[in-house]
Amino acid sequence: MAFDCDLFVIGGGSGGVRAARMAAATGAKVALAEESRMGGTCVIRGCVPKKLMVYASGFRDLPAEARAYGWDIAEGHFDWTAFRTRLHAELDRLEGVYRGLLAGSGIAVHDQRARLVDPHQVELADGTRIAARHILIATGGRPDRPEIPGAEAGMVSDDVFGMERLPGTLAIQGGGFIACEMASIFAGLGVKVTQFHRGTQILRGFDDEARALIAESIRETGVDLQLDASIAAIGPRAQLERADLPASEPVPAARALPPGEPLAVRTRTGTILDTDAVLFATGRRPNTEGLGLEDLGVRLGRRGEILVDAYSQSSVPSIHAIGDVTDRVNLTPVAIREGMAFSRTVFEGIPTAVDHDLIASAVFTRPELGSVGLTEEEARAQEPIEVYATAFRPMRSAFAGSEARVMMKLLVSQATRRVLGCHIVAPEAGEMIQLAAIAIKMGATKEDFDRTCAVHPTMAEELVTMRSPVRRD
Known part of the structure; x- marks a missing residue:
């Protein structure tokens, strides 16, 4: 069979774009189809616009806090229209960046839906068929809507x-x-x-x-x-x-x-x-409907996810899948790493599996929740542990009269002394957990944390100053 390209990627999100660019960098001929906007869920309707809304929402408490610190600042009014206009302009800019990256890598972009017609061929919405040596599905997920009246x-x-x-x-x-x-x-x-x-x-x-x-x-x-x-x-x-x-x-x-x-x-x-x-906001589902996968013998899980091996290969050897459509760890950085691993495996000849263990995550509430490793409940079920935890009113908000509390928590193996999990509830917890994750991924022990000199005065210093466990099983 004569192939039109070496790789055809279905999905223009973060994972699909990274895989396409890395494959193209090896000299492979690459094409990509995206039926919506380039950048996918994270950039266009997920992480990025959500985080900008998080920033916007955080200003509501600033006038009262500023007055507690001596500033004469009046209450303001939030203008949704003004914010929305700037938000959409920023999303347009980011989509342009993604398109520029693809163009700069020499990737042929098709702004339409694609489906598979055989293990090496995709059909675009306009009827065009393209034969590819390898096909990568990176179509992400979609939000669930409950089946209730109205x-x-x-x-x-x-x-x-x-x-x-x-x-x-x-x-x-x-x-x-x-x-x-x-x-x-x-x-x-x-x-x-x-x-x-x-x-x-x-x-x-x-x-x-x-x-x-x-x-x-x-x-x-x-x-x-x-x-x-x-x-x-x-x-x-x-x-x-x-x-x-x-x-x-x-x-x-x-x-x-x-x-x-x-x-x-x-x-x-x-x-x-x-x-x-x-x-x-009742969950998300892998976006596999209408891709023609079942007709080709691609094995799917009970939620419609594409079942893949450690190297993101499906049950059909020429078809791979990465990101949320596989329902492994549904986070943008994970999809990007999976895309990189796919390219190294298939186009560089270096079999590379993604390590899905000890991946940090953050929930951008107010305050934020940052988490990496085992929960206390999981750790206790696994082995005897020590729990080091503290909750307190942080300096900044306490001075302003707020009763808000933050929490720092480490879970430690009694046998190995390794830190099995870290959980932080605090402003900017997402920033803190990223750094804690490096130490925990490296296998740091509680004594390694104890040997680290504190940065004072900060909230994060509590991670290295907790000396006595609050619970020991």
């Missing part, structure tokens, strides 16, 4: 950054990091937020002590966090008040409501809440 009236995370106006009230369904971050952001922007989560605590998978402190902090920002609760239906209040509303009855979308008819949500316990908008 769900189409609610937003998902992709919709947030394109809102025409800021809602006065917002109901959020979800307890994961996206839901918690959005609750903190919108509360910081002055929106009255009600967050529903069907579980008994938010942020499943993170350390229990850290989860509890973040839940407390979210409530302190003004969010009405309701646990063991979930939205059962969305629509006009009059319709939701009908006790006989069947689950299958269609509920008008918000844009189709009669003029003046308020939007409302009904919870599973029957409570009805009026709200300007609803946001579903």
Whole structure:
């Protein structure tokens, strides 16, 4: 079979673009298709715009804090339209950067959807077929929308950054990091937020002590966090008040409501809440539908993820996959590393597997949560441990009269003295956990932390000054 290119990448997100550029740098002929905007979820509708909104929301508390420090600063007003205009301009700039990187690498870009028709051939939306020696799928994930009456009236995370106006009230369904971050952001922007989560605590998978402190902090920002609760239906209040509303009855979308008819949500316990908008942050799903994978014998998992080996190769040897579409560790830096490893394996002849162990993560609530390694619950189930932890009021906010607390926590193996996990709840925890992750990845022991001289006065100095365990199993 004659090939038109050596590699065809489906997906123009961070992972796909990195893999394409690295392959092209080896002299391979590379093509890439992206049906939406270049940069993918992270750059266009995820990490980057979200972090800019985090920054915007953080200014709300600054005037009061500044006055405590002697500054005469008046309360301000947040202008969503002005922020949104600058946000979209920045996203346009970043998309241009990505396109420039691809062009500079000599990669042929197709701005349309692509699907596989055989193990070495893709078909573009316009009917063009391109034969490739290798195909890499980097299509990421998409937000889930629950199957409840009126769900189409609610937003998902992709919709947030394109809102025409800021809602006065917002109901959020979800307890994961996206839901918690959005609750903190919108509360910081002055929106009255009600967050529903069907579980008994938010942020499943993170350390229990850290989860509890973040839940407390979210409530302190003004969010009405309701646990063991979930939205059962969305629509006009009059319709939701009908006790006989069947689950299958269609509920008008918000844009189709009669003029003046308020939007409302009904919870599973029957409570009805009026709200300007609803946001579903109930998880994400691998974006594999319509790619033609099943017809080619590509094995998929129960959630639709592409099953791959340590080198990102699928059950069909010429087809590889990286990033969220594989549902391994769904973080942008992981997708980038997987793309680099794929290129080294396939185009440089150096078999390279990505190490998915001890990957740090951050939740950008207020304050932030930074985490790397095992949770206390996981560590205790694995072996006898010592727990070093402290919670305190940081100098900056305590001086201003705030009761906000931060937490530093280290989990230590009794047998090896290695630090098995680190969890930080504090402003800029994401910055701190990156540095802690280096030491923990290198196998640092508690004594290595103890030998490190503190930087004073900082919050992070507590990581190297905790001498006695608070718990020992």
